[in-house]
Amino acid sequence: MKGKYIIAVTLISLSVLCFTACNKVMKNTDPVQSSGYAKNDITANTYFPYSKLKDLTVDKEADNTYIMDVVSKMPTILPYIELKNAVLEAKDNAYTLILKYSEDYEKSKDTGLSDNPLYTSPYLFSRATNTTILLMLANDYISSVNIEIDIPKEYPDMEPVTIEFNRSELENESGLFNHAKADENSYNELLKLNDAVYAGRLFYNRIKLGATEDDLIYRNSDPDRKNSENLSLIYTYGDDKCYTSFFLRRMNGSDRPIVTSIVVHPSKEDIGGAEMLYNIGLLPDDGEYLTKIKVKNHLNTPNFSKDNTDYYRISSGLNDYLFFTYDAEGNVKEYGLQRDLKKAENSQ
Structure with missing residues (x-):
């Protein structure tokens, strides 16, 4: 879902990539398990019942x-931000709801991150989107919602975070929006889309799922190795110890292949591939592999697991996932992004 995401401090991107000869090709490209749209699939602590929509x-x-009392009935956006005020402003017959939060420093420290976790939260934007959707569904006259979060003084040189949502943009982006108030299935599907890790921060050297072959070459130059497998083109960058593969496929009869999977095989010394993880606040300790325990502590329970791989859905689509594959010791040996092609093709 679209929204205007304003953070005064720009996220640091790690730009070093492993661009040396590579002889390995990734294996983790099988279609992932599909999940339905039933409300039981939506994380319990982030789901607001359709039957109670009128309470908002x-x-x-x-x-x-009164407005604060209503907003407080909804799932919390993040456990370390607290609602401090809610203001409804009217201008030229357009109503903007402004929700003002403050970040609790002591609670934010419980995340275990040395930097402010708000700036790299994997769920802030997606859960803020669902908060906005719920309020707009319950109140047809609200045309925009602004979410403002003040930063505690213990994080010096950090500016407040503001996220702005416009009703017309949300309606234009998803056909479900106009049906969600009257239809529970559409309601559940719409909320499920954003009950996920925020996809806007998940990329490898600015390449996301759905990027074109031209985009990939422009950002990363020619691959160290290029081959094909099961109708996919595979562009691999790196050496035997540290490599990344991009799987591209022509979809729906198009002549232009797009990226349908990004698979990173990191080394302990790798910092290039960690850009994807850094942007959601998930990095291994220095000189160590990322562990399953650390992933689950940060991202919570995965949507499902298969063959020593945990899958977390991301907000770019109901068929898109962030995955982590573990070795016998619980270390992450591969991670990346994957689109469930079988389900995506069936939904066309």
Whole structure:
């Protein structure tokens, strides 16, 4: 879902990539298990029941205290930010709901990150999107929602975070929006889309799922190795110890292949491939592999697991996943992004 995401401090991107000869090709490209749209599939602590949508109704004349009470009925966006005020502003017959939060420093430290976790949260934007959707579904007159988060003084030189949502953009992006209020299945599917890791930060040297072959070559130059497997082109960069493969496939009869999988095989010394993980606040300790325990502590329970691989759905689509494959000791030996091609093709 689209929204205007304003953070005064730019996220640091790790730009060093492993661009040396590579002889290995990745294996983790089988179609992943499909998941349905039933509300039981939605994470329990982030799901708001369809039957209670009317409880989120806010009168245009409601005061700040009443609005805060309504907003507090919804799932918490993040455990370390607290709602401090809610203001409904009217201008030219357009209503903007402004939700003002503050970050709790002590609770944010519980994440175990040395930097402010708000800036690399894997769930902030997607859960803020669902908060906005719920309020707009319950209140047809709200045209925009702004979420403002103040940063504690213990994080010096950090500016507040502001996320702005516009109703027309949300409606244009998803055909489900206009049906969700009247149809529970559409409601569940719409919320499920954003009950996921935020996809906007998941890329490898700016290449995301759906990128074209031209995009890949422009960003990464020609691959060290190029071959094909099961209708996919495979571009691999790196050496035997540290390599990344991009799987490209022509979809729906198009002549232009797009990236359908990005698979990173890291080494302990690798920092290039860690860009994808850095942007969601998930990095291994210095000189160590990333571990299954650390992944689960940060991302919580995966959507499902298969063949020593955990899959976390990402917000770019109901068929898109962030995955981690573990060795016998629980270290991450591969990770990346994958699109469930079988289900994606069936949904066309």
